[in-house]
Amino acid sequence: MKVRNIPVEIKFLGGTREVGRMAIAVKTDKTRVLLDYGVMMDQGPGFPMHTAPKGVDALILTHCHLDHSGALPIFYIQDKRPLFATQLTLELVQILIKDFIHLSGYYLPFEYLELRYMMQNSIPLDYGEKRTVGDISFQLLDAGHIPGSAQVLVEAEGKRILFTGDFNTSKTRLLPPASNDYGELDAIITETTYADTNHTDRLVLENRFVSQVNEVVEKGGRVLVPAFSIGRSQEIICILAAHHFEYQTVIDGMARAANRTMMDNTKFLRDPRLFMDAVHRAMWVDGWRDRRSATKKPGAIISPAGMLKGGPAAFYISKLGKKASNAVFLVSYQIPGTPGHQLLEKGMCVIDGRVRKVKAQVGHFDFSSHCGANQLRNVIKNLKGTPKVFTVHGAEGNCERFARWVKKEMGFKTVAPKAGDRFTV
Numbered sequence: 001m002k003v004r005n006i007p008v009e010i011k012f013l014g015g016t017r018e019v020g021r022m023a024i025a026v027k028t029d030k031t032r033v034l035l036d037y038g039v040m041m042d043q044g045p046g047f048p049m050h051t052a053p054k055g056v057d058a059l060i061l062t063h064c065h066l067d068h069s070g071a072l073p074i075f076y077i078q079d080k081r082p083l084f085a086t087q088l089t090l091e092l093v094q095i096l097i098k099d100f101i102h103l104s105g106y107y108l109p110f111e112y113l114e115l116r117y118m119m120q121n122s123i124p125l126d127y128g129e130k131r132t133v134g135d136i137s138f139q140l141l142d143a144g145h146i147p148g149s150a151q152v153l154v155e156a157e158g159k160r161i162l163f164t165g166d167f168n169t170s171k172t173r174l175l176p177p178a179s180n181d182y183g184e185l186d187a188i189i190t191e192t193t194y195a196d197t198n199h200t201d202r203l204v205l206e207n208r209f210v211s212q213v214n215e216v217v218e219k220g221g222r223v224l225v226p227a228f229s230i231g232r233s234q235e236i237i238c239i240l241a242a243h244h245f246e247y248q249t250v251i252d253g254m255a256r257a258a259n260r261t262m263m264d265n266t267k268f269l270r271d272p273r274l275f276m277d278a279v280h281r282a283m284w285v286d287g288w289r290d291r292r293s294a295t296k297k298p299g300a301i302i303s304p305a306g307m308l309k310g311g312p313a314a315f316y317i318s319k320l321g322k323k324a325s326n327a328v329f330l331v332s333y334q335i336p337g338t339p340g341h342q343l344l345e346k347g348m349c350v351i352d353g354r355v356r357k358v359k360a361q362v363g364h365f366d367f368s369s370h371c372g373a374n375q376l377r378n379v380i381k382n383l384k385g386t387p388k389v390f391t392v393h394g395a396e397g398n399c400e401r402f403a404r405w406v407k408k409e410m411g412f413k414t415v416a417p418k419a420g421d422r423f424t425v
Contacts, residue, residue: 006028006157007157007159007424008026008027008028008161008424008425009027009423009424010024010026010161010187010390010422010425011024011025011420012024012390012392012417012418012422013025013034013048013049013419014037014038014047014048014049014419015393016392016399016416016417017397017400017416018040018395019067019393019394020040020041020046021038021039021040021046021048021067022036022038022048022068022165022392022393023036023048023049023071024189024392025051025056026154026161028156028157029135030134030135031057031133031134031135031136032055032057033056033057033059033133033138033154034059035060035062035152035163035165035189036068036069036165037069037071037072037075038065038066038067038069038070038071039066039071041066044104044107045070048071048419049419049420053074053078053079053081056075056079057081057134057136058081058133059075059081059082059083059084060083060138061084061089061090062089062151062152062166063089063146063149063166064092064093064148064230065146066096066097066100068166069096069097070096072093072118073097073114073115073117074109076114076118076121077109077110080120081121082121083123084122084125084138084140085122085148086127086140086148086149086150086268087126087148087265088148089149090119090122091261091264091265092147092148092230094115095230096230096254097118098112099254101115125139125140126140127139127142127179128140128141135156135157136154137154137156138152138154140152141178141179141182142178142179143164143167143168143178144171144176144177144178144179144369145165145167145168145175145231145369145370146231147175147231147262147268147269148265149165150165151164151165151167153182159425160184161186161189161425162182162185162187162387163189164178164188164189164190164191164379165191166193166369166370166393167370167371168368168370169371169378170199171202171270172202172235172270172367172369173238173239173242173270173271173274174235174271174275175270175369183384184385185387186387186425187387187389187425188383188388189390189392190402191371191392191394192392192393192394192399192402193333193370193395193398194368194372195376195394195398195399195405197373198372198373200366205365205366206243207243208365209329209365209367210239210240212327212329212363213245213300213327214245216326216327216361217300218298220325221298221326221327222294222295222299222320222326223326223327224303224313224316224327224328225300225301225302225303225329225331226303226304226305226306226308226317226330226340227303227304227331227332228305228332229253229254229255229257229258229304230258232332232369233253233255233258233259233303233304234255234258234262234275234278234279235369236367237249237251237278237281238271238275238278240278240300241277241281247298247300248283248294248298248299249278249283249300249302250282250283250299250300250301250302251279251283251303252284252294252301252303252312253285253303253311253313255304256284256285259279262275263279285312295319306331306332306340307335307338307340307341308339308343309338309339309340314350318351318352321356321358321360322351323359323360324360325360326360326361328358328362328363330362330363330364330365331365331367332368333368344364347362376402377405377409380406380410381410386412387412388412388413388414388423388425389414389415391403391415391417392416394416399416400416402416403415
């Protein structure tokens with residue numbers, strides 16, 4: 001019997017040639033699934049291209065960050081579609097979207113009720129567990145990005161399509177490396193966040209970071225580490241614990257709720273014992289009295305927001321930024337236009353309501369949870385088969401840049417799609 005060569009359609013709804021509002025539709029004649037449906041966090045929330053909820057059979061979420069998840073409740077205003085993700089992602093995304101609604105409700109087309117319906121229709125999956133919706137089957141693979149993050153391997157009409165989501169093939173203190181046992185692929189949709197940048201060796205970076213934190217604290221100073229609540233905050237406390245940091249470690253903001261959730265889902269972590277030790281050693285801020293107390297004792301304060309856009313970190317920098325004996329160590333990428341980027345570029349930040357020169361020492365440590373350029377290239381070099389390559393989730397020309405490299409070096413059919421583009425595999 002002859003096998004019909006029926007194409008599978010991929011439509012890019014967002015996250016193309018930019019970082020934000022990631023959304024991809026995969027469609028056969030009978031079934032349509034969405035991979036992520038996030039928002040762009042600029043001035044006001046920006047959404048992916050609209051797609052009618054009635055035409056979507058299932059939603060698959062790679063991880064909880066809002067640029068991948070923030071618009072999902074739209075699908076629960078009237079329709080009730082299944083949402084697949086790991087258990088940890090589902091618990092963390094509820095924390096993030098609840099906070100997102102609280103902060104941005106006026107601008108959003110959904111409310112807490114839609115979030116509740118979303119959670120009621122969510123289905124947790126383990127890594128490697130296969131599920132089928134209509135004539136599309138899929139499984140989640142560890143992405144090594146943040147706890148619970150996943151890559152999605154879709155199979156339909158005899159085709160195998162991988163969406164990497166955000167991924168990291170290097171192990172960290174918090175997580176094992178991304179799984180790369182893909183088998184033969186017909187297409188790969190890969191992030192390109194750091195298509196032209198390599199990361200410093202992790203252990204070298206850790207040693208430098210801990211050494212500089214110790215240097216400040218041993219002289220009686222305080223170190224503010226603005227960090228994302230989910231992933232980066234936990235990575236930093238694990239690094240300090242692994243290097244036997246002897247001084248007070250303070251953790252504030254939404255990271256506390258994330259910690260509690262991860263404590264109940266330690267199977268997603270590389271070293272659960274290290275993580276539990278780190279969170280138990282840390283002082284968890286509970287209200288303004290603790291916050292003010294934390295600024296008076298030498299130690300490290302880990303607090304959102306990672307780019308200094310609000311959160312308790314804004315309070316801490318107003319207290320600590322005035323003294324040269326203190327330090328502010330940024331541990332994430334700082335998007336141009338954010339207060340964190342302004343601090344790195346100009347040494348200026350809002351203190352007591354006005355932009356002022358920060359007297360504290362300022363440093364940047366690239367504890368990225370994404371693949372660097374060489375890692376991305378190695379992933380492509382090690383692929384089996386001759387897959388079509390689609391490059392997404394990259395700003396400032398990185399999608400196009402990486403697509404050119406793949407085409408030139410590997411000879412694969414490669415494209416950096418634009419929003420609205422459709423392709424068949």
